[in-house]
Structure formats: C-alpha cells, structure tokens
Amino acid sequence: MTRMTLGKALNAGLRRALEADPKVLLAGEDIGKLGGVFRITEGLQKDFGEHRVIDSPLAESGIVGTAVGMAMRGYRPVVEIQFDGFVYPAYDQIVTQLAKFHFRTRGRQRLPVVIRIPYAGGIGAIEHHSESPEAYFAHTPGLKVVTCATPHDAYWMIQQAIASDDPVVFLEPKRRYHDKGEVDESASPLPLHQAQVVRPGRDVTLLAYGPMVRTCLDAAAAAEEEGRDLEVVDLRTLSPLDTATVVASVQRTGRAVVVHEAQQNLGLGAELAARISEHCFYNLEAPVLRVAGYDMPYPPSRVEHQYLPDLDRVLDAVDRSMAY
C-alpha cells in the first residue's frame, strides 16, 4: 500500500506498463522533458528514452493516426491528448479509423491504442479546457471508454487499458489529479469493465463516474446526517456499461439519480435511464433523474460552479426522487 495522488498513480501505472512490455510507447504534446502539462508522464522520458516516450508535433489527428499505424506493427501506443477540448482534431481518426478496423477486417486487425484525455471542469480553466466528451466516444462502436475516480483505480485501470486489445479512451478527471488515496500495488484489481459500489445504501442509488464520484460520496455523507442512506456506484466503465451492477443496485433501492458533468442531452444519463427502465421497471419508486451540465457550451470559469453538478444539486435530485 502506498499513499499517492491520482496523478502520481497514473504515472506509476504508466511506468509499470512501460517496464512490463517493450511494445508500449507513449506519445503526445509536451509529454517528454516537461512530463506533460499535468506532469503525468514526469520522468518517464528520462528513464525510458525518447524512442518510447515521444514528444509529438502539435497535431492531434497525426498523433492518433500514427498511433494506428504503429499499432499495426504490434506496438501498444498510449497517446496523451493535452486537454479534452483538443481531442476533436483527432476525432476523425478515432471514430472512422481506430474504432472500425477490427470490424472491417473481420477481427484480424487489433489496434490496442489507449487515448488518455484529462477531462472535465472545476479547475477555473479557460475555454476548451474543461469539457466532458465521453458520450461522443461511448456512442461509437469499437471504442471502449473508461474513467477512474481514485488513485487505486488510476494505477490499475491505466495498466488494464494498455493491456486491452481494443482501443480504449481513458478519461482522467483532471480536477482530482491531486486527490490522495491508498494504492495497493499487489492487489488483484477489479476487472476493467466492472462498476463498483463504493458506498452501500438503501434509499437512493447515485450513479457517477470520474470527477463526480467524490461529489456523490460527499453528498451521501451529508444526506446521512439527515437520516438518508444513499448508495454510490462508481461506474468506472462507460462503454461497455456494467448494466448488472447498476441494475442490482437500483433493484435494491428503487431509486436512481445519475450524475455527470457532461451536458444532459443524450449524455450517459440517458442511456442509464433507458437501461434502468428496461430492467427495473417494477422496482422503480421514482423516475430516473439526471443531474448534469446544462445544455450549453461550457461557460466561463467564474460561473462553472453554477454550471457543474455539486453537492446541493445532487441532494436536490435526491429530494425530488424521494418525494415520488
């Protein structure tokens, strides 16, 4: 067990992946000497060399497109997109190429590429630096999409994503990079595509992922003082969704609130609500409610605290759910 930040846990996980498999490569803007703008790759170029930890030219489509080519030669590229809002120049390569090769080749061509993206808001950043693009990727067949909420998961999930033979979009909650927690380096980790009940409760299920897990845990702690017992599920995997864990929880509580930073319209909450209504119709005491970003572009940072789901908005939804 080692106590470390989520950012350091990612660094340690990447280091272990580089050590374990000589085919693992890292590429991205400023990831070498600088160690990335969030220092997630700090020290890795020094220890593994410029051929394995590669500073890329400033071109996201190029970064992902060349990763596809390298993967065709048996490499396992892990690319860093500097910020969520800068993944779009690479979107074409991700959705038309990376996501489809396995299908097009009837399974002969595997592309084990990991795309790491620091995502979501809450850090007072300027525009394009606080976005939650997960639904675009989760909507695309052929891609897997995961996100970590704790240092322990960060450490293990990045290694599992790299070991996966499918392309994985790996979303890192940037506002939690400095959160500390215990990492058990010798544990046998939960499977990558499994959700986890991180706080059991009886009254309402809160479904969250990435940066919102802690928000929901805080909300659950506050609700406890008012005598409410909230269950919190950390989804961890957004595509595929772990329907079984979600359904089991909602069948127990009869109530579900989905919480995500991404805009509400056609977000993960919509899919979760649909699955819950399909599987838990007779258990439901209330409609599935969503607490999400409003359906506008991410606003200026001085009002992001009003835009983002927070403890109060989560508890407000819990109240509404309980009122049914």
Next chain:
Amino acid sequence: MSPTTADETDLVQLLTPEGERVQHPDYQFDGDDAEIAGYLRDMVLGRRLDTEATALQRQGELGLWASLLGQEAAQVGSARALGPNDVVFPSYREHAVALCMGVDPVDLLGLFRGVDLGDWDAEGTRFRNYTLVIGSQTLHATGYAMALERDGMVGNGSAEQDAAVVAYFGDGATSQGDVNESFVFASSYNAPVVFFCQNNQWAISEPMSRQSRIPLYRRASGFGFPGVRVDGNDVLAVRAVTERALDRARNGGGPTLVEAYTYRMGAHTTSDDPSKYRLADELETWRLRDPIERVKALLRTSGAADERFFADLAQEADDLAADLRRRCLQLQAPDLHAMFADVYAEQTDYLTAQQQTFREYVDSFETGADQQSTTEVSR
C-alpha cells in the same frame, strides 16, 4: 541548415539589435522618425499591458495569461501595416495587435479572468475573436478572405477600397492539419490572406525542430505561394514585409506566408515553467535582440527622441496599466441564467424549459429554503 538558428542570409532585417539601420535589396522602410516613435509607443504600451496582466494573474485576478513578451515588434510591425479594411484573425497572444487596432485592453482580460469567452467588438475593431484551439482560425481567415474576393474587395487598386486578411499563428500551429489545409485553400483560390507566423521558437516545451526540419517560410513554396522570413524583433522590417504581403493580397496576388523570427521571452503561459525544458543561455542571447531596446537606441542616436520623451512614454504606460488594473477588478462574473439565451440564434423550447428550471433552482436557495447552501450557489 538548422531550422532553429537564424540564417542571416534569408532573414529580412532593417534595424540591427544595436539599433543601426541597414539596407536590404528587396525591402525598405520609408517612414519618418515620428512613425518610428509611434511604433515604440505601441510596443512599450503592449509590453506594459502584458506585465500588468501577468501581475494580475499572480494576484489571482486572472485565471491565466499568455504573455507576448519579446514579440512586440512582430505584433506592432504587422498591425501597423494594416489598411483601413484589413481584418485580423488572431491566435491568443496578439495583445499588442489588439491594442493597435483599438480594442479596449480590458476587453482582452475577460477571457483570462473567466468572465466571458472573448467579448470585444470583433467586427467593429476588425480584430476577430481569440482562438485557443491551435490553428483553427487560419481556415476562418482564409474563408473570410475568399468572401472578400467574392464581394469585389480585391484588385480595385487602393487600400481604401480593397481588403485583405491576416491570420496569426505560432510555429507549433504549422503542424496542424487545419493550418496546412488553409494553405491549400488560400493557394487554390488565390485568397487575399497573409499567413503571419510568429515563430517564437517554442510550442510550450517543444522546440521548433520538433515541428519542422526546414525553415517555416520555405513551406509556402510547396503550397504555391511566396514565403519570407523576417527578423521578428525588428519592427521596421516586419512593417515593410507585412505591408508588401498585404499589398499583394489586396491587389489579387494571393497569399503570402510571413515567418516572423522571434522569441518567447516568458513562459508559455502563467501555468508554465520553462526552466524544465530550456536553457537560460538561450534567453540571454535573445535578450540582446530585444525589439524595444533597438528602437530606443535608434531614436537616441538619430536625436529624434530625448529622455523626456522616454519618461513621458513610461508614464503613459503606467497610466494605462493602472487603468487596466482598476477596470479588471470591476469585471464581474456573467449571469449564467442569461447565457441560456446565447446558445442558439433561434431558441428551443427544451432549453427555455431548462433555463426556467435553473432559475427556480437558484431561487429556491434565495427564498431561504436551504440557508446553509445559499452562499454555495451565489458564491
């Protein structure tokens, strides 16, 4: 040839770092001393604005600031070459261009303070919106130029009737697909656009050599239009080179790539720590090529400016900074409720309903339904 060192033979220079005027076979600067003194003023004010904004960031009044330090001549020389109808598509560091074009400097701070997303009069000033997504604006600039041409604003024979566009971007940006596509479109349609690349040697931590093995200006020839490299710290040369490129564009000659060879004297932004990736020596070398010092030296030797002039200018700069600071502190957060109306030109019922829900939610705190959380929401 190394792309990271200035090759004297292909660098247009009219004023040396020591402040001496030199001749160039193709370019000359015809302005008088008063004009040069005007450029000095622009550069000094630009630098002072920048210093103040950096200080404001340090004090928590701005979330971030992208400094122009060292790039004053590239920005002022190019901005002062603009004709009355020419339009600028900036990147995010062109604060001195904005100043020259009459943008109220406090309006530049909103984006960095997090109170708006770049809210100046982009049409009236002809200084369009800042673009943080590297390279995107070069395509907008090209499309805008194509539209100017369609509207008959090219080739009428005078800067009063004609118009051209300047797209600003960095050395790192030249790797982006969008920038290369803009070169293709501009060339294919012979669009009246000047691609003004401020090669400040760094894209955050990545040196020029990561982006290109040949000098950037030479890329243009592969796309079918001229490229020229100018000493980006020489305001006279930048002015002359940009003016020529703009004339060419307005006259229907098509695009030009200007590579202003300069240096980012500061950090990439206030979030960056350049000591992690570059040597202090390099900074020292470039300090000797300072764009402002050489103009001061020139004006001193020619007798066009005395100490009194410099003192007055310093005072004017301090006044600008004080005013900027005062008004920056008054910039308030926007009303999120009102912003629901900004998403679409034609509002949707769905969003109107969401806006209403938001209002009711916020009001539920204000009516005291939950005293403890009131501060949370209206913070």
